[in-house]
Amino acid sequence: MDPEVTAAMREVERAEAAAKKYFNMLWQIADRLKGQPTDDDTPLPLERAVCHPILGGRLRADPAGDIPGPAFTVASLRRAIIKGDLKCVNHGRLQFITPAQLRAWINRKPDASASPIAPSTPPAPPSMSPAAPTLNEKRQENASVSLAMAALDSIGPSSGRGLKNKKGR
Incomplete structure (x- = not known):
């Protein structure tokens, strides 16, 4: 057979293989996007x-x-x-x-028995600015938060997840 014809046949086979690969990828994408x-x-x-x-x-x-x-x-x-x-x-x-x-x-349907929540009244302003907490008060606060978190974790595996104290610890 003529070498040019053989080369042309190989080129057609490569193009057919590339087209087949391309269409297989398109079908995979279409299957993935199917609802x-x-x-x-x-x-x-x-x-x-x-x-x-x-x-x-x-x-x-x-x-x-x-x-x-x-x-x-x-x-x-x-x-x-x-x-x-x-x-x-x-x-x-x-x-x-x-x-x-x-x-x-x-x-x-919204519950007719549920009454809308009334806005709360703001607390009265303090007469004096509160003093900064002492080191002992901070430790007590951290200890109480740790005890509460431990109690929540002991109640159930998912009940205390995602909860953090207000300082993010």
């Missing part, structure tokens, strides 16, 4: 639940491609769970919620 359909009873961890379309996010088949909604965070969902507004299922240390529970939480 994940969820049933109303599919449990989702809180980290993925903030990406659900009900909350304005985008839930992908690949969790790395999830896009959270603009208004809700994991902390806001946890606050709603603690307040009792949002129901969840605990599996060990992980909390799971379903889209049906999210929908019920979003569509809930």
Whole structure:
């Protein structure tokens, strides 16, 4: 066979292999960006639940491609769970919620029995400026905060997490 024809055939084979590799990469990207359909009873961890379309996010088949909604965070969902507004299922240390529970939480009616919180009156200004705390008072404060944190940690593994005293220690 002519060497030019052989070289042209090799070049066509290389181009076909490169095109195949390119299209495989495109299909992988398309699969990664494909939305994940969820049933109303599919449990989702809180980290993925903030990406659900009900909350304005985008839930992908690949969790790395999830896009959270603009208004809700994991902390806001946890606050709603603690307040009792949002129901969840605990599996060990992980909390799971379903889209049906999210929908019920979003569509809930405000309680008529709940009265609006009245603004508190500001405290009266002190007649004298308070004296700076002594070293002994600072030590007592740190010791009491440490005891309180230890008590919270002994109550449960997740109940005292994330709490810090006002000095950040």
